[in-house]
Amino acid sequence: MSKWDLCNDTFEHGQWLKGRIYERRCDLSLDGELLIYFAANYKKPLFSWTAISRPPYLKALTLWKKGDGWGGGGLFSSPRQILLNHRSNEMVRADGLKLPESFSIKPLGEHSGWGEDDPIWSMRLRRDGWKMIRWPDREKRSRSTKVWIEYEPSITWEKPHPSWPKDYTLQMKICGIKEKDGPWYLIDYSLIDKNGTLTTIGRCDWADWAPNGDLLFTQSGCIYRLSPDRQKFGLIESSQVVADFSELKFEPIEAPTEANVWPKALKPKRR
Numbered sequence: 371m372s373k374w375d376l377c378n379d380t381f382e383h384g385q386w387l388k389g390r391i392y393e394r395r396c397d398l399s400l401d402g403e404l405l406i407y408f409a410a411n412y413k414k415p416l417f418s419w420t421a422i423s424r425p426p427y428l429k430a431l432t433l434w435k436k437g438d439g440w441g442g443g444g445l446f447s448s449p450r451q452i453l454l455n456h457r458s459n460e461m462v463r464a465d466g467l468k469l470p471e472s473f474s475i476k477p478l479g480e481h482s483g484w485g486e487d488d489p490i491w492s493m494r495l496r497r498d499g500w501k502m503i504r505w506p507d508r509e510k511r512s513r514s515t516k517v518w519i520e521y522e523p524s525i526t527w528e529k530p531h532p533s534w535p536k537d538y539t540l541q542m543k544i545c546g547i548k549e550k551d552g553p554w555y556l557i558d559y560s561l562i563d564k565n566g567t568l569t570t571i572g573r574c575d576w577a578d579w580a581p582n583g584d585l586l587f588t589q590s591g592c593i594y595r596l597s598p599d600r601q602k603f604g605l606i607e608s609s610q611v612v613a614d615f616s617e618l619k620f621e622p623i624e625a626p627t628e629a630n631v632w633p634k635a636l637k638p639k640r641r
Contacts (some may be wrong), residue, residue, distance in 0.1 A: 371383075371384045371385060371386075371405075371425060371426040371427065371428060372384060372426050372615070373402075373425045373426040374593075374613075376580055376581065376582075379595065379612040379613070381613055382426050383426060383618075384425065384426025384427045384428070384623065384625075384629075385426070385427050385428045385429070385623045385625060386620050386621060386622075386623065387409060387411075387428055388411060388620075389409055389410055389411035389412075390409065390410050390411070391407055391408070391409045392407075392408045392409070392410070392442065392443060392487070394487035394490065394491040395407075395408040395442055395443025395444075395455065395487060395490045395491070396408065396443055397443070397444060397445045397446050397490075397494060398425070398446075399446050399449060400446065400449055401449065402425065403424065403425075403633050404422055404423070404424060404425075404431075404446075404633070405422065405423050405424070405425045406420065406421070406422050406443065406444045406445075406446065406452060407420070407421060407423065407428070407443065408420050408436070408442035408443035408444075408455075409421070409428075410436075410439060410442075416435050416436075416437070417435075417436070417437045417438065418435075418436040418437060418438060418439060418442060419433055419434060419435050419436050419442075420433070420434045420436060420442050420443055420444060420454065420455070420456065421433040421434075422452075423629070424628070424629045424633070427625040427626070427629035428625070429625035429629050429630055430464075430467060431467065431468075431630075431631075431632055432463055432464070432467040432468065432469050433463065433464040433467055434454065434456055434460060434461065434462070434463055434464070435460065435462075435464060436456065436460060437460070439486070440483065440484055440485070440486070441455045441456060441457065441478075441482065441483035441484050441485060441486075442455055442456070442483075443455050443490050444478065444490070445478065445490055445493060445494060445497075447476075450470075450472045450473050450474065451473070451474045451475075451476065452473065452474075452475050452476070453476055453477070453478040453479075453482075454475050454476070454477060454478060454482070455477075455478040455482055455483060455485075455489075455490055456477065456478075456482060456483045457482060457483030457484070458477065458482075458483075460483060461475070461477065468632075470632055470636035472636060473636075478490065495527060498529075498578075499529050499530070499532075500527045500528065500529045500542070501527065501528055501529070502525075502526070502527050503526040503527065503528050503541075504523055504524070504525065504526035505525060506521035506522055506523055506524065506525060507522060507523070508522050509521055509522070510522065516549060516550050516552075517546045517547075517548065517549050517550075517556065518546070518547055518548035518549075519546050519547040519548065520545065520546040521544065521545060521546055524543035524544055524545045524558070525543070525544040526541065526542070526543050526544075527541070527542045527544075528540065528541050528542070528562075529542075529578070529579065531579060531583060531598070532579050532581065532583055533583045533598075534583070534598070536564055537563060537564045538561060538562070538563055538564070538598075539561070539562040540559065540560075540561060540562075540577060540578070540579060540585070541559065541560045541561070541562055541568075542557060542558075542559055542577065543557065543558045543559075543560075544556070544557050545557070545558060553573075553575065556573070557573065557574060557575070557576075558570070558571075558572065558573055558574075559571040559572070559574045559577040559587060561585070561606075569606060570606075571587055571606050572589070572606075573589070574587045574588055574589050575588045575589070576588045580595070583598045584596060584597050584598060585598070585609075587609075590616060591614065591615045591616030591617075591618075592611050592613065592614045592615070592616065593611070593612050593613040593615075594609040594610065594611055594612065595609060595610050595612050596608070596609040596610070
């Protein structure tokens with residue numbers, strides 16, 4: 371995990387995990403101080419779990435055991451309220467791990483603890499300004515082809531520019547799932563201007579608008595930034611590389627002291 375300061379594009383690298391972090395079932399608090407994440411290694415004693423940590427570290431300040439790959443994770447519905455995507459019998463915190471008195475934990479809706487990336491991912495997208503434009507009419511599934519699942523048409527989301535919503539829109543298309551020797555999610559991004567002209571960004575792991583209106587996107591282990599222009603956004607090829615993580619390799623890193631305690635503004639409950 372790495373902590374990214376969007377104001378100056380500096381990064382603080384933290385801990386690695388020998389396992390899987392389900393990024394679509396995670397959420398960051400508005401102040402950036404806390405992360406709720408769902409992770410799994412499918413080994414004893416936990417198999418899978420939801421935890422809250424202080425980025426860029428994974429050290430659990432509190433933790434809920436899950437045990438399987440259904441559901442898991444959560445959302446910050448307010449600065450101090452978490453919607454936990456666990457079933458009713460999975461809402462018990464691990465022994466010895468406290469929770470601030472100012473926090474409240476509620477189940478994520480009627481079917482909390484079921485499903486996979488949804489409903490958390492779509493709820494988070496809508497909260498952050500995305501709108502679903504299109505849902506596929508059908509799916510093509512085959513284990514023998516290069517792509518396991520293909521959507522026809524693609525699942526399409528759009529998000530207007532934060533300052534010039536009528537001039538530019540970012541479009542995300544989820545084309546399929548699980549490409550052989552490729553990514554799990556096949557996602558294409560494009561820019562649409564006020565005339566309807568589409569500029570293809572291409573296959574990315576992620577893209578979004580920065581608070582200042584810059585376009586941010588990731589490709590091949592690199593993060594790119596493209597500054598805006600009211601009249602013409604600019605060529606994607608002119609984007610600047612702000613970080614290259616492609617050569618990073620696993621390191622066993624201990625969490626520092628400050629990552630083992632809640633932020634000072636919060637006071638844990640006494641057991």
